[in-house]
Amino acid sequence: MAEARATLLVIEDDAEIRRFLRSALAAEGYKVVESANAHRGLVDAASHKPDLAIVDLGLPDFDGLQVIRGIRGWSPMPIVVLSARAREHAKIEALDAGADDYVTKPFGVGELLARIRVALRHRARSREGVVVLVLGEATVDLEARKVTRRGKDIHLTPIEYRLLACLAAHLGMVVTHRQLLTEVWGPTHQADTHYLRIYMKQLRDKLESDPLRPRHFVTETGVGYRLVCDD
Amino acid sequence: MAEARATLLVIEDDAEIRRFLRSALAAEGYKVVESANAHRGLVDAASHKPDLAIVDLGLPDFDGLQVIRGIRGWSPMPIVVLSARAREHAKIEALDAGADDYVTKPFGVGELLARIRVALRHRARSREGVVVLVLGEATVDLEARKVTRRGKDIHLTPIEYRLLACLAAHLGMVVTHRQLLTEVWGPTHQADTHYLRIYMKQLRDKLESDPLRPRHFVTETGVGYRLVCDD
DNA sequence: TTGCGGCGTAAAAATGCCGTTAGGAATCGC
């Protein structure tokens, strides 16, 4: 099952492995870009700005380590190394050069996919400056005030947005009715908890995959609401 | 060469491997905390707040996966799994459960150290000053109003939560019936000690490992109740 | 043994909150 369509860059000279990876990754819903050599890989990494790079160490033109260092020079994108070299020294070298993981050939697809998920998970969490929430099939960019769902833009009214922002400010924590009402409607409306119910439904309808069984806008009966995010 | 004296938690039942890891990690300048079983591991993870946890999957008391989920329930600390199980399925399971890396035994120390460096490198710093109670296999984040047990979220009703908070406020000390009733139900219900029995059972059912033999919600006959924590 | 008080357990009954819907008022853009 795919996250919101991440782009993966595969830098690998062996055409067969490339084909194999392409189908496996595409089947998971990833968008795949391929480069057959180190030079091309560096160019593609810069131009496509993928969410993750899979790098073979044994490349024809120059060493995979240089690719890692090259990418690391300007981007923190996760790098998963794929290599036939199982020697410990090679692994240490690659990891210390900036790789995030090292998988030796032959490898199981399932494991590789799992490690890719881990790497993408990290990236999602480490982007602290840009506040982007991932709520199932919806994403919320608090800074840009942009909300999308399945790639399409979703429009939020001012109140809906303030409510969401208030919940997001205390991500994972319970925000009391009182807090929400004061933040969104002002201190004079602390009693009108029914506003919350209505607008909470709006948000759920717009952002939850299954609005009838909310997974992200969780109600804490008698207390308030909680926004849960999946990393 | 050491990072700035990070604390590492080793959860491993084999005493020999533990000793081996201790010396290897200490030689790198890490501070090492050790736990010999899963239960102890979860407690130590919460009380010592290490920068990273190394978890063996084959633990005697319960599965290492539960340790991973248990820690993930309240902390984003990096988790490196160490395991004799090389089956792909085991790896996928652990990684998807929230582990950041998976190293199979036998392993090279150098590789393990490199992978630890990677994990520490992109460690997202956890929330500062979190108050997390540890009650056996359950954890309680009072501020976020979040309770987990074996990694799964537990839902508390408002009264259950207030009762727990009241006990936690006087951690380790006896809280009288009178106090509890006044705090939770208000001064008019000081006679209904009956409520306490009912909700105390709810809390024990939800949080105690063995609700019939409570270890944390201790009753002081004729006086009140006491909350006992692990650290 | 028997009765009693404190405690634990269980399930039904009552309460109040919450989700949902629809329609009308206010506001904004044109």
Add this chain to the structure above:
DNA sequence: GCGATTCCTAACGGCATTTTTACGCCGCAA
């Protein structure tokens, strides 16, 4: 001004939570 959007009000059914009610267990003392 007019339409469209946004916001507020009101009502109802369902359900989580709370409260009530009832019973079994244990230790203790008469």
